């Protein structure tokens with residue numbers, strides 16, 4: 277199933293270029309996630325395409341540097357069609373905690389991320405018995421991230437202040453240690469060497485490049501000019517390095533992929549004139565879902581001018597929230613709490629089944645198999661909103677879900 281969307285778009289491209297008149301029903305372009313934002317220059321389009329090929333088509337093997345320990349052999353193996361991933365490709369992270377307070381990251385036993393596969397001659401990791409905090413996370417969609425990347429830090433801090441003042445919810449930013457290669461934008465605020473994280477389910481990555489470098493290394497065992505060290509199964513031995521000369525990937529490829537991710541278009545809302553969708557949106561605001569799933573953000577100045585000072589509707593505040601005990605997996609990675617999760621954008625939500633094998637697998641680990649289930653699993657700071665949802669009549673619930681399906 278992982279290949280369905282890229283395959284469809286390939287077939288579509290061949291149709292278009294070969295014979296227009298034979299075109300059967302065109303796939304609705306607004307249902308495809310994997311295209312660039314409008315307005316790229318020809319040179320930017322070439323970079324986008326190079327990044328697309330590296331992200332979608334490049335499958336690593338032991339000969340090209342895969343491993344020694346790894347989880348998957350291509351980015352698209354988990355991010356099919358740039359949409360949400362399937363639980364069968366989930367990542368596992370673990371740590372030792374005491375009541376949600378970090379005791380040991382278990383780095384000497386294979387932490388913080390489980391690489392459960394290895395190339396021949398090496399030993400894959402297993403979860404050590406000391407690990408009592410275990411997080412399972414399903415890949416999010418990677419579309420529209422360039423807009424989220426360009427929101428000024430001050431905007432996020434203002435949202436924290438505004439939420440405190442209104443008293444409905446209380447989001448927090450996570451301050452993250454910047455990697456050596458990090459180059460801040462003019463608006464990025466430094467706090468003792470740390471910057472505000474915004475990507476990943478725990479807001480642990482400051483920018484897209486950091487996320488991409490981490491994905492190459494931690495998910496596939498691919499070293500690059502940005503991080504030249506293979507992931508090692510320290511639980512077995514500290515010299516378990518694959519024989520391929522590091523770096524296995526040049527900075528240019530990593531930069532192309534980061535550019536590709538930054539310039540993927542945002543999901544386009546559908547059926548916005550439908551009366552149920554309109555009523556559903558009003559209910560969403562009324563019962564304060566929008567306290568966290570913020571419907572309008574504006575970017576600051578971006579080094580890619582297309583993203584400068586644009587208003588957009590991601591339905592996230594990019595902040596961490598206490599989501600209650602059911603969603604608390606006791607795992608801690610950084611300065612977040614084990615019960616905190618970053619509000620996920622809701623744009624593209626209705627398209628999730630296209631890349632999840634026809635079904636919904638929502639929330640961080642895919643445990644919710646419908647939008648309704650996802651809503652009723654909200655607790656902690658979102659308890660009153662989930663209760664307000666349960667208190668709606670059936671018609672109102674249907675309208676709210678219809679609105680969400682069309683984002």
Ligand code: HEC
Nearest residue numbers: 347348350351354367413414415416475476477491492495
């Ligand atoms: C084994 C599956 C897997 C592979 C392979 C993988 N990812 Fe991911 N990706 C994930 C998961 C799971 C997350 C969420 C991680 C987190 O919360 O920290 C994620 C998060 C991301 C994000 C952040 C999205 C957001 O909204 O915050 C980006 C960007 C990303 N991946 C890009 C890539 C790129 C580029 C590659 C290839 C170099 C890649 N991924 C390979 C599973 C994968």
Ligand code: HEC
Nearest residue numbers: 445565568597617618619620638639640650657658661665
């Ligand atoms: C306190 C902040 C907050 C409020 C209020 C809130 N949410 Fe969420 N929402 C989140 C967080 C955080 C997650 C991710 C939780 C996880 O991954 O375990 C989430 C997840 C979701 C998801 C699943 C998204 C996905 O990609 O898996 C849906 C759907 C959703 N929320 C809808 C709603 C609706 C509808 C309401 C109002 C009834 C609402 N939310 C209120 C913070 C909030």
